[in-house]
Amino acid sequence: MTLRQLEAFRALMISRTVTKAAEFLCISQPATTRLISDLEASVGFPLFERRQGRLFPTHEAEELFKEVERSLLGVKEIAYAASQIQKAQKGQFHIAAAPCLASNALPFLLHHFMQTHTDLSVKLTSHASTTIMDMVQNAKCDMGMVILSSEYPSPLGEHLFSLDSKIAIPRNHPLAHKSEIHVTDLQGQTMIMGSHDMDTRQAFGLLLVSHGIKVFSNIDTNTSQTMCAFVESGQCLAIVDAITVLTYPGNNIVFRNFSPRLMVHFSALYRADKPTLGVMRDFVHYVKTSVTLAIAQNGKLL
Template identity: 35%
Template sequence: MASPDLKIRQVEAFRALMQRHTVTRAAQMLHISQPAMSRLIADFEERVGFALFTRQQGRLLPTVEANVLYTEVERAFVGLDSITQAAQQIRAMRRGSLRIAGSPAVALEWLPRLLTSFAREHPGVDITLLTHSSSTVVQLVASQRIDIGFIAEAMPHPAVRLDRLTHEPMRCILPAGHRLARKRVLKPEDLRDEPFVSFPLSFDARRTIDRVFVEHGVARQMTVEAQLSQTIVAFVAQGAGVALIDPVTASFAGERVAVRRFEPAIADELYLVSAVGSPASSLVTAFAADMKLALEKIKTT
């Protein structure tokens, strides 16, 4: 009596025998013994309720019913092969998606550079990069609309975890050819009465920078305010003044402005934001590792 309870190993044995034509070669294909192969075929015939093979002159020949059934089996195995291929691609990080959000300091130029390199190493991965304020990045991670985020200030949230990636000093940038560019390290006294491009007063970085100059009794010419580090770089490149910016932006600003160390050090931080209780995918883990390596290079410059 036929039973609908088919076992995958029996179906695999039937498929192998249809493809290899002899029990010996089919058994080799499945890495089992000939008796085991024969048993699987016999059990499969009992399950389906009709003969699948006839023996003629020492050869096994598929019945008409077997050929019809084999067509359906192949359709099913095409799907299984697709699943296997997908699993292999996921394991090799050549399939999947990587959704990232970052605050402008890292998302406008630095993250695109890193993600372009990552995309070359992992073809087939869909990458999304969103640029938002730090608070919005945290909300996107908390709601799991993105995988990870990168922000320039700590913003605690019960649904996210913050991992500090850097605690590096800000850099001083000057127009190319500026008289102070000959110095390796600049101090507040060096910038006395210099036109200065600054962050808005509402920014923590602005208040910290201003406090350092007040403590050293140094006055600057506060000429321009801008929200984004990249905009500040553009102003400095045009000769609007000098500035202090985050080390990440400074790491690729050297093509447009002179970049120098500044003392006393004013620390700038970068945080990785991830959802609490949500395990990271292999793609997220790999990209986070790449980013940490890139940040190590910044520390040495």
């Protein structure tokens, strides 16, 4: 007994003529008749009787048809699920992301991505990059999007993009008219600093020391979005990542190039204990292309 024989049997039960059954199966009439004969030989009893030139199912055929319908329905459901998986339209995953990504950029990108992936279910949480690396390693999330000190992630990671940090300045600040701010321009300025576990905080601190620059700072915070809010509210400056520049909605703030360059490396990290869903890699590709395009156009992501 084969699946093709059962399909021919079902087609004949519904159409009641070999001609229509053959058309439904896209095969010849002799091929359809042969499939039915082979099925009858397999089950050991006749399935149809011919009366006055017409086919009538036997009682045994009616009983068998009920089981065939249930079985073929299951096959169709499996085939549909397989097609959905193949098209990366079906999946559920948890993304743990660095705050600068999780606050605005990823919600915006997920909203647009899920319009074409309607069966997708996503959980998005925000954590420090060091915490996310532990979460991925201990299977507490499906994927991490982090800031690393290098553009080369682990073998289970994928580099997203490396972007220059910018300096955030109040619109009415004396330095706002400059297109690029050098570290020496910061002598005596008031700065909002990132928390000590932020890579940019450490790199910026080393840069100040190496150039003998002293700044005033009495506020620390752990997100670039919060740093920008402080900048908008007064006469202070902040070094922020380029993702924040693409998504921050404020009007009383400007972002300028900063030198020497402070690069921020973004990466996606995947779990080692199970295969990565195709839809996850599709989303990572979507994030990479969307951010790269926004940077190239010198515009906003939102």
